Amino acid sequence: MNKIYNPNKEDWEALLQRPTQTLEDIELTVNDIFSEVRSKGDVAVAKYTDLFDGIKLDNFKVSTEDIEVAKAAISSNLKDAIQLAKSNIEKFHKAQKTQRVEVTTSKGVDCWQEKRPIQKVGLYIPGGNAPLFSTILMLAIPANIAGCKEIVLCTPPDKNGEINPVILYTAALCGVDKIFKIGGIQAIAALTFGTETVPKVYKIFGPGNQFVTVAKQLATKFHVAIDMPAGPSELLVVADDTADAAFVASDLLSQAEHGADSQVILISTSEKMIEDVEKEIELQLEILPRKEMAAKSIANSKLIYLESKQLAMEIINEYGPEHFIVCTAHNDFYVENVANAGSVFIGNYTPESAGDYASGTNHTLPTNGFAKQYSGVNLDSFMKSMTFQKISEEGIRNIGPAIEIMAEAEGLQAHKNAVTLRLNKLKK
Ligand SMILES: NC(=O)c1ccc[n+]([C@@H]2O[C@H](COP(=O)([O-])OP(=O)(O)OC[C@H]3O[C@@H](n4cnc5c(N)ncnc54)[C@H](O)[C@@H]3O)[C@@H](O)[C@H]2O)c1
Ligand SMILES: N[C@H](CO)Cc1c[nH]c[nH+]1
Ligand SMILES: [Zn+2]
Numbered sequence: 001m002n003k004i005y006n007p008n009k010e011d012w013e014a015l016l017q018r019p020t021q022t023l024e025d026i027e028l029t030v031n032d033i034f035s036e037v038r039s040k041g042d043v044a045v046a047k048y049t050d051l052f053d054g055i056k057l058d059n060f061k062v063s064t065e066d067i068e069v070a071k072a073a074i075s076s077n078l079k080d081a082i083q084l085a086k087s088n089i090e091k092f093h094k095a096q097k098t099q100r101v102e103v104t105t106s107k108g109v110d111c112w113q114e115k116r117p118i119q120k121v122g123l124y125i126p127g128g129n130a131p132l133f134s135t136i137l138m139l140a141i142p143a144n145i146a147g148c149k150e151i152v153l154c155t156p157p158d159k160n161g162e163i164n165p166v167i168l169y170t171a172a173l174c175g176v177d178k179i180f181k182i183g184g185i186q187a188i189a190a191l192t193f194g195t196e197t198v199p200k201v202y203k204i205f206g207p208g209n210q211f212v213t214v215a216k217q218l219a220t221k222f223h224v225a226i227d228m229p230a231g232p233s234e235l236l237v238v239a240d241d242t243a244d245a246a247f248v249a250s251d252l253l254s255q256a257e258h259g260a261d262s263q264v265i266l267i268s269t270s271e272k273m274i275e276d277v278e279k280e281i282e283l284q285l286e287i288l289p290r291k292e293m294a295a296k297s298i299a300n301s302k303l304i305y306l307e308s309k310q311l312a313m314e315i316i317n318e319y320g321p322e323h324f325i326v327c328t329a330h331n332d333f334y335v336e337n338v339a340n341a342g343s344v345f346i347g348n349y350t351p352e353s354a355g356d357y358a359s360g361t362n363h364t365l366p367t368n369g370f371a372k373q374y375s376g377v378n379l380d381s382f383m384k385s386m387t388f389q390k391i392s393e394e395g396i397r398n399i400g401p402a403i404e405i406m407a408e409a410e411g412l413q414a415h416k417n418a419v420t421l422r423l424n425k426l427k428k
Helices: 009-015 023-040 042-053 064-072 076-094 134-146 165-173 184-193 210-222 245-256 271-286 291-299 309-319 331-337 352-357 393-409 413-427
Strands: 002-005 101-106 109-117 120-124 150-155 178-181 203-205 234-239 263-268 302-305 323-327 343-346 383-391
Touching (some): 002 271, 009 309, 023 210, 064 165, 076 134, 101 393, 120 184, 134 150, 134 165, 150 184, 234 245, 234 309, 245 263, 245 291, 245 323, 263 291, 263 309, 271 302, 309 331, 323 331, 331 343, 383 393, 393 413
Parallel strands (some): 002 302, 120 150, 120 203, 234 263
Antiparallel strands (some): 109 383
């Protein structure tokens, strides 16, 4: 592993580079697939499904029978676990509902703001190297609470053209029945433009690998919104001597096993903790079934020693991790001063996996430093704020003259007239 001691600030940017490809690297591929899906629809989707997923499909829609078969294949243990997670995610996201905001700004001028659901949403559920059915809970639950009318789900097929039964079971449990066996760039293209079988949506949600993430970013050029760039998983842990090295190593490995392009970082003010965590990673990695993938990610990852908590905080905010675990004697300091992170996990008994599955928070989070400007998925992601206003005769008398003066000053006579005509009528 890369161990770095007291790096100079001018080296931080290079040190904090993510190991993923970016928009510039993948843009041309995405543009080609987008224009083909836009002009040829399902035929192009089938071509790229064959190319990238290795399966020829002439029907992408999952049937009701497939869903029924899947339901019967899930153990009751797993169903119970999913139910517990569902209940916590529902509780946390329902609590995010807000009241209408209503203000009389001037006498006779009533303004209010209300939230309305986005009517058509597309959910991308990753399935390349693991069937992330937990992501369905993270997206479909808030979509339902928000009241979205049309919910469409895309997820990649396996080499036999099948979808993992747990994905189908969880989708059905969350009331999603428009499920398409399409993954990667071609799925994002289908949701953006619509095809003969896949409906076009207004907003696309969900995490994915670097191809999916760049495709989502480029989809915004075509009148579709996205939740945020939610690419290869990341974790940054800050730990001092009060942390448990085995716990820290297990957390770092939990995100490293997502893929070779995931990145995990340990920041510590204790040289001993860095040594101990390194040893623990070696031990725990050895027995992981996804050892090869995790090892590649670990090779890109870093153990960084900094001499003060202030410097540690500065580098953490510079990095803007997707997930941030705090296990130190000064947890309050880090929690109060963190400016850039997707989701924060506090204390020795708060593993990141809890947020991935069952604590109730959302696991669809900004990666690649986008935590500096984006929030993770939440109830508001599925809604728009709309404003309303109702002005009485008294109200227009109160604010009309100011509007006339401002419109005149902008040289917009028609704007002024819209008020003047009304004021004149009230004078009669
Ligand atoms: N940020 C988050 O909130 C979050 C949450 C969950 C998962 N993740 C991340 O999601 C990712 C899931 O990745 P995955 O690969 O397992 O599944 P995926 O569904 O995101 O991607 C699989 C698809 O990628 C496409 N693809 C593969 N190689 C390609 C190539 N060379 N060119 C073009 N397209 C190609 C294929 O069409 C395939 O269907 C992981 O990186 C994981 O860390 C992130
Ligand atoms: N850690 C991922 C978010 O970056 C989410 C996930 C789903 N399943 C397991 N983990
Ligand atoms: Zn995870």
